[in-house]
Amino acid sequence: MTDLLPDLPTFPARPAPVSADRFREVFRRHPAGVVVITVDAGRGPAGFTATSLTSLSLDPPLVSFAVSATSSSWPHVRDASTAVVNFLGAEHELLARQFAARGIDRFAPPTRWRRLADGAPVLEEAPAWLRVRLEQRVTAGDHRIVVARVEESWLARSHRPLVHHDGRYHALPPRP
């Protein structure tokens, strides 16, 4: 494959043991779609920006996402029975930043939100969302993996998704 891949790396003689800096550096280069998880455990709306959403199982329809156990969001996710996964489009970088910011009311304007029939908050600007039932919470180091069953979905329109990569938000190029 030398003709196809002229820029092959030299294979490492000595890989590095992993440090926090190295770990972060490797994952800076790993792109991910961006969602906001919203929830209300009976103490008002809570939510956070996540790049860990994964499509897990088709039958039953399950997704997973991760939450830091030391985050302000975790007690809400721990205690709630349902949540909404709000997908973000390329135009929603401000919303992603608002739901990652500390010390502010993330649901204050310019955030626009309402409640679904079960009380779960949903972002009005999300081009697609899933209402999920929170089924499993798995301890993994300083985070929790949440497994959730998709019960309802809404897809408004085709959208260019928001991607997080290299510490920044990006849009994928338009469809050719």
Next chain:
Amino acid sequence: MTDLLPDLPTFPARPAPVSADRFREVFRRHPAGVVVITVDAGRGPAGFTATSLTSLSLDPPLVSFAVSATSSSWPHVRDASTAVVNFLGAEHELLARQFAARGIDRFAPPTRWRRLADGAPVLEEAPAWLRVRLEQRVTAGDHRIVVARVEESWLARSHRPLVHHDGRYHALPPRP
């Protein structure tokens, strides 16, 4: 925010219950970085393309990925104690397809691979990789979530990552 977001969707009066088609449709629009997980449980090298890799915990350094319980890879991942997460660059679409294809020897040429000191297979073309210890396997519907501790890492060079989105492989635009 009407001035910033002129193209707001109409809010749904009646969201759809989730079907397999709808579930797939929503996740087609959710982009993800692409890796190949390689493993050897004592029965020869095995590996598969994954878009589920998530950076989970910094202390200890943990990642997670998902495997279909009905896939040919699952018995290998179930029985192995270590694995390698091979990150793919924008030039590695063929490699991603080879490790997603059925009924072929995925380690046959053009794949180039070798073994690490502990015997785990690694792809020589990967611009970065992590050697991980497989610590937890969590049942979630028809898939298993694997939680793995990062023990060693290698980062050859800055690379444009491969992204999976809308049923195709893409490259992110070059850094501005």
